[in-house]
Amino acid sequence: MPVATVTTSAAGSLALLKDEDRDVRVYALEYLLGIVPQFWAEISEELPYIESLADPQFSQLPAENRSLASLLCSKVFFYLGERDEAVEFALRAGPAFSNLPYDEFKETIIAGCIDRAIDDTEAGRTVDTRLEEIVDGVIRSGSGDGAKLAIGLALSLRRLNLIEAIYKASRAPAESSASGSKSTSGTVHDESLLRYILAETIGGTAGSDSWPDSFRRDLLSLLLKLFRLNTPSDYNAITQLWVQLDDAADCAQGIISLLADGGVQGRVEAYQIAFDVTEMAPQSFLERLRTVIAESGWGPEGSKGDEEQRTALHEILNGNRIAELYINFLKKHNQTDMSILKGTKDSLEDRYSIYHSAITFTNAYANCGTTSDRFLRENLDWLGRASNWAKFSATAALGLIHRGSYINGVRVVKPYLPGGTAPSKFSEGGALFALGLIYTGRKAGAETELRQGLDDANDPIVQHGAALGLGVSALGTGDEEIYDELKNLLFQDNATSSEAAGYAMGLVMLGQPNERVLDEMISYAGETQHEKIIRGVVIGTALTMYGKRHGASDDAILRYGGMFTYALAYVGTGDNKVIKQLLHFAVSDVNDDVRRAAVIALGFVLFRNHTQVPRVVQLLAESYNPHVRHGATLALGISCAGTGLQAAIDLLEPMTKDPVDFVRQGAYMALAMILIQQTEAQSPKVKEIRELFQKVVTDKHEDPMARFGASLAQGIIDAGGRNMTISLATRAGTPDMKAIVGMVMFVQFWYWFPLAHFLGLTFSPTTIIALDSQLRIPKVDFVSWAKPSMFDYPSTAKPVTEEKKKKAKAAVLSTTAKAQARARSKKAEAGEAMDTDDKPEKDEDDSSPKKKERKAEPPQAVVPNMTRVTPQQLPFITGPYDPSSLKGKEKEDSLAPLHPKKGAYRPVRAVGNYAAYEADKLSDGRARVQWSGKVLLLEGEGSDGFIELDAALWPRGAVDEPASPPTPTPIGGSAAIGTAPPSYSASQSFDWDGEAPASFEYEFDDSS
Known part of the structure; x- marks a missing residue:
């Protein structure tokens, strides 16, 4: 009976490798490949010789057999743990490697090939053709069940041709094929793959933060092409692509085509696109879109289509229609708890400017966009005690309360504008700032008044308000004329007006860092001696870098502004290199302001990956430096706003007991940002945190800065009548330019408190407003x-009530107690009951109320x-x-x-x-x-009718040109409260709370 041979060593086969006969060498290689898993350590001793056999210059093997030597080298290196060398020799092996069955070795080598190809792609090196063959094979073989994995790999390799091939080879799932999109060839492709790519591209994930701009644009163009192959088209995705590609002309053509040829269904889709674009696109895109549509004859003065459609489209694209809907929603459903505002006002002594401003901001946030000035009218005495810059801020608060009121905006602030009845320069400057806040991103609404205030006034306080108002109203327009006017104001080198000009120049040129703008701003920042002007200019410079990613790295010259340059250029990207850089500044910079700014910037960079932020800033929140701790609170608030993230709350709660007042201030505001619109059912901490704010505000022994922060937190958590949230992203998932700029400007309140009004730009209404084809609001x-x-x-906050004092028990002498005890014992022996004076008293607390049955x-x-x-x-x-x-x-x-x-x-x-x-x-x-x-x-x-809008909030006769505002009557004048002002009908009054009173302009005492 033959006995099976067992190989106990590779020495014999290794000796055969050096045989003079080539066939023997080939046999030895084939045999060694079979036993390498057991004897790789022994074979590795002859590795240099085996490598020489694989080398075409020195090999003594035929060309067709060298691949065996390369494969043997690859396997030995694999077992030695040298993956890079194993990959290199596997590539040399060619077909010998490709024909191997799938096992751990082959999977590891393929993974190494993929990693090498990705590294070469990201480094800009040419990818080896042998790598491409292996990777292409993997992608094509995985384009069936693992299509998303294959797509992800193709994205990492930046292979647009493979992405297109995978999509065209895909098939929609059976359950969605009946209603799915069909391509021009009639095949139902899986559009979810395209949406997956779009989400990865826009969301800053899958390493997309490192993609070159050229590849990003080519990828978006490919997606637009593939989406258009299908019928019906996914206009939700196509609209996002138009905005991402900044292609206003193509967007206009798409809207026009739907209106012209689509019938009722096309009109509805065109209106939906217009609303979506208005919400997610920057002002410059909308201006170009309106221009192209008007030139095509579809503007309000055009001749194409139906006049009703042209007018409706124009009102949607200029923001009028959506603003009217939002302002009606916020007004009608305003749930502001007036008892909170009243309690805060009664608790904070208004003779102190910091407390007066705190109440102003709280009211402005809580009533943002609601047009409700009830609190101001009920507290005119309090309003009249404002002095100097508190007066400026109190007037500017009207801009938040009436935000988006494009028709009545000028009328509301007219009494305070230069030339009005307001006797104070602070009121005039605040009114100009308020006008800009009302017309945020809509310069046409108040450009005349703001530019006039900038040019005509020689007072730096009025110019300060005019500059801020002009900057926020012309946000991102890139208007050269406005920029030049602001530059002239900057060059006056006045600490008050030039600081505002620096901010405003950045707001106007947002995301448009042309060489002239950067040179002028950076040069002036180096020349001026005013620290306030330097700060305004460096923040303005950072604003010009919005969304520019890699283009911002060389411009972070002034360190404080450089932190916000990183924040704005890489906002929402989660870029690891930038995070490392910011962490470096946060722990090593010699200036506390720079360290604080670096930590705050982390919140902007990571806001789309907010679950990671508590882990990133955990150690910073425990820093010995209070400025770093304050930055950590705001970083958590910014990145986790509106999420109710428990990890962030757990990190912030101990910081509300921090020994430093401004750290507690930041913790209160951050908690309000995180818990905005959270209920107790979602976040059990909500009630406890609200009570904490109330406790801090009412505690007269608390530090003023902490009470200031708690007061603002009360307004933030109830923003917009409890109908708004803080949203730094659009519905498409892209960073919301207006909201992010508002947040950047808000955190500058550390130096200049009126800038806290900019937080209102981050508030977004939370509602669904359904419209029919005629833009009516059906009752559905x-x-x-x-x-x-x-x-x-x-629920409405309960007023704090004093606890009832318990009735003290009557004092009993010891001799009396002993006598009563003897009497009780005698009666007990006789079996008789006895009445005594000391009947046991019932504790009032023992009588617990009956539990209410929950419905x-x-x-x-x-x-x-x-x-x-x-x-x-x-x-x-x-x-x-x-x-x-x-x-x-x-x-x-x-x-x-x-x-x-x-x-x-x-x-x-x-x-x-x-x-x-x-x-x-x-x-x-x-x-x-x-x-x-x-x-x-x-x-x-439908058949249930339609919701009527409030005509007083949006007078139809004043859509194009607001009527001349009335001459206000001061409080105590001849006009009686409850009568309409002279130039208004009762239905067009700009009073928003009940009957129309006269203007509530208060004659501020300028002697203060």
């Missing part, structure tokens, strides 16, 4: 598939059109309600008791997607964005 209901308490408004809460809620829908609630929303759209009678029966309004409406965009939301939550939070409200177009008809 959406369904929220969550308990009503999950997303309900918070059973339905598992879902009806959400009427144009009501609050928070960002966290949106994934639970479906609708408009249509019984035929519900899968299963059980759901329909569960909704029947709620009596939702029915209608045959179909939304042109998806409303909520809970499955996507849950999947998104598992992705480290990278793709999660704060939804800032939706205007949703509907197809179809």
